[in-house]
Amino acid sequence: MMAPGEDQPEPVIVFAPVGRDAAASVGLLNRSGIAAKACNDLQNLTGALQTGAAAAFIAEEALFGKDASLLFKWVADQPPWSDLPFILLTSRQEQTGIEAWRQKLIDSLRNVSLLERPIQALTLVSTIQSALRARARQLELRTLLEEREQAAQELEKQVIVRTQELKAANEALRDQMTVRAHVEEKLRQAQKIEAIGQLTGGVAHDFNNLLMVISGGLEMLDRQTDPARRKRLMDGMRQAAERGSGLTRQLLAFSRRQELRPQTVDLARQIGGMRELLDRSLRGDVHVTLEFSPDLWPVEVDASELELVVLNLAVNARDAMPKGGTIEIRAENVPVSDQAGPAKDFVRLSVSDNGSGMTREVQARVFEPFFTTKDIGKGSGLGLAQVHGFVQESGGKIKIESEIGRGTKIILLLPRSSKQPGPDQHNLVDLHVARRRPASAGSILLVEDDDEVAALVSEMLDDLGFQVVRAATAAAALGALANGRRVDLVFSDIMMPGGMNGVELAKEIRARRTDLPILLTSGYSEVAKQAADAQGIKILRKPYQLAELSEALKGAIFKKDIN
Numbered sequence: 001m002m003a004p005g006e007d008q009p010e011p012v013i014v015f016a017p018v019g020r021d022a023a024a025s026v027g028l029l030n031r032s033g034i035a036a037k038a039c040n041d042l043q044n045l046t047g048a049l050q051t052g053a054a055a056a057f058i059a060e061e062a063l064f065g066k067d068a069s070l071l072f073k074w075v076a077d078q079p080p081w082s083d084l085p086f087i088l089l090t091s092r093q094e095q096t097g098i099e100a101w102r103q104k105l106i107d108s109l110r111n112v113s114l115l116e117r118p119i120q121a122l123t124l125v126s127t128i129q130s131a132l133r134a135r136a137r138q139l140e141l142r143t144l145l146e147e148r149e150q151a152a153q154e155l156e157k158q159v160i161v162r163t164q165e166l167k168a169a170n171e172a173l174r175d176q177m178t179v180r181a182h183v184e185e186k187l188r189q190a191q192k193i194e195a196i197g198q199l200t201g202g203v204a205h206d207f208n209n210l211l212m213v214i215s216g217g218l219e220m221l222d223r224q225t226d227p228a229r230r231k232r233l234m235d236g237m238r239q240a241a242e243r244g245s246g247l248t249r250q251l252l253a254f255s256r257r258q259e260l261r262p263q264t265v266d267l268a269r270q271i272g273g274m275r276e277l278l279d280r281s282l283r284g285d286v287h288v289t290l291e292f293s294p295d296l297w298p299v300e301v302d303a304s305e306l307e308l309v310v311l312n313l314a315v316n317a318r319d320a321m322p323k324g325g326t327i328e329i330r331a332e333n334v335p336v337s338d339q340a341g342p343a344k345d346f347v348r349l350s351v352s353d354n355g356s357g358m359t360r361e362v363q364a365r366v367f368e369p370f371f372t373t374k375d376i377g378k379g380s381g382l383g384l385a386q387v388h389g390f391v392q393e394s395g396g397k398i399k400i401e402s403e404i405g406r407g408t409k410i411i412l413l414l415p416r417s418s419k420q421p422g423p424d425q426h427n428l429v430d431l432h433v434a435r436r437r438p439a440s441a442g443s444i445l446l447v448e449d450d451d452e453v454a455a456l457v458s459e460m461l462d463d464l465g466f467q468v469v470r471a472a473t474a475a476a477a478l479g480a481l482a483n484g485r486r487v488d489l490v491f492s493d494i495m496m497p498g499g500m501n502g503v504e505l506a507k508e509i510r511a512r513r514t515d516l517p518i519l520l521t522s523g524y525s526e527v528a529k530q531a532a533d534a535q536g537i538k539i540l541r542k543p544y545q546l547a548e549l550s551e552a553l554k555g556a557i558f559k560k561d562i563n
Contacts, residue, residue: 009035012029012056012128013045014056015039015062016058018059028124034132036057042066042068045058046070046071049074058086058087060088060105063105083111084135085111085131086109086112087115088109088113089117090116092116111134208542211523211542211543212453212456212543215545216460216543216545218237220233220456233456233459236455261304262301264299265303267292269421271290271329271331278327282327288326288327288328288329292330292331296333297416298417299414299416299417300395300416301390301415310329313351314329317352317353317408321353322356322498325354327351333348346414348412348413350412351410353409355407356404356407357406358404366384394414397412398410398413443466443486444466444467444469444553446471446491447470447476447477447492448470449473449496453542454470473497474498481509487516488517489516489556490518491519493520503535506532519553520539521542522542523541
């Protein structure tokens with residue numbers, strides 16, 4: 001149904017073609033403020049209804065005997081919200097045929113109100129107004145239905161747009177996941193390469209130092225007739241071989257190819273027997289205290305691996321205290337009632353220091369293979385990984401407590417043994433080699449942190465006629481130079497603890513004494529080769545023979561004499 005504009009309300013259609021009923025009714029309604037118009041025939045009536053009407057006032061005689069099928073069809077075809085009010089003006093005729101026809105007419109028009117002649121004006125106006133109010137409610141319903149339909153269409157459009165956005169986002173996410181998978185794969189490859197590089201650098205450094213002691217010592221044996229000096233050289237080579245064996249055991253333990261040999265061990269006796277070894281393996285400003293419960297239970301572990309674990313932890317604690325400090329090794333019983341977890345007795349072995357401590361990030365990775373905070377080439381990154389593997393393989397537990405500036409404590413829970421320990425199990429050799437008495441031809445400041453390498457090189461330099469002054473760190477070397485000690489040449493390892501490597505030491509010495517020749521050496525020289533070349537400093541690669549050392553020293557001194 002077409003509705004007029006908002007300023008043109010839909011009229012009441014009056015259909016009473018007989019007499020003056022139509023004109024009188026239209027006039028009455030207009031005077032009452034109701035828009036109305038008359039139709040002369042059924043065709044006009046149906047057309048007016050299609051154009052738009054608020055109600056219809058029809059005299060029944062106008063339809064009697066007429067074909068009103070178009071009217072009835074329009075009524076039947078109204079939209080669901082519409083039910084146009086019809087006011088039917090009837091007479092008092094009650095013949096059977098008229099009553100049946102009237103009932104059929106009412107059924108066809110559906111929403112019908114009956115008014116009988118004679119009708120008062122007030123009754124007609126009131127009835128029409130009631131019909132208009134009913135029609136107004138229908139129009140309101142139409143508006144609500146249209147708004148709902150519009151909202152549904154808008155919602156459908158939004159759903160379509162959102163679905164397309166989600167589809168695009170999903171495709172973008174899949175693309176990102178694919179890219180991320182590629183990046184993660186590349187990262188894993190990079191981590192593998194980094195791990196291999198870390199392992200290669202650390203193992204190369206350690207093994208080259210060991211080979212230096214062995215190969216150099218073998219050469220020096222042929223030159224020595226003094227039994228005492230030959231014994232020192234032999235001891236140094238044996239100790240280097242033992243260290244190489246220990247490093248191999250670390251690698252095998254990490255790869256789980258080293259079979260542990262558990263036995264009943266008395267921790268107090270086993271670790272107590274390492275006291276001299278620990279004192280000599282650490283710096284003079286690092287002190288070790290041992291504290292064991294008097295009723296300490298024996299444990300079931302591999303004795304040799306236990307000693308390597310304790311030595312590893314002690315060396316790590318030493319490196320965490322560059323200015324010195326105290327390493328405390330304690331052991332106490334942990335009965336089942338004092339712990340969570342499986343019903344089993346343990347002995348708690350802890351190694352603690354008062355050093356720099358670790359960040360949470362470092363603590364989270366400290367037991368990872370190849371991870372190390374030491375300088376490049378100064379460690380394989382397998383020490384704590386081997387400790388972790390040893391504890392796990394022994395049926396124990398390990399945890400770490402650390403705080404920046406307050407130190408670190410490594411706690412090992414080792415399983416209690418039901419047996420009694422046998423004879424003394426201590427089997428590590430003394431790694432200390434005594435320093436040589438200075439010779440009298442020229443003075444060399446040897447900067448080397450490894451005691452065995454330093455002892456061997458001191459012997460080689462002594463054999464070449466040099467007086468040797470040894471410093472273990474770059475800081476100690478600068479201190480020796482500052483004391484006014486006579487030094488003709490500085491011979492320094494590149495990789496050293498303490499934050500300053502050999503190249504940085506050489507640069508600092510050049511700034512203080514431009515006339516002092518410097519020779520560097522390393523078993524992992526590629527790390528600093530470019531920096532050394534930039535300063536014109538030669539690097540002697542480990543391991544080297546006595547003739548190679550002599551030639552390198554002569555070259556460094558000769559270059560100084562030319563300059």
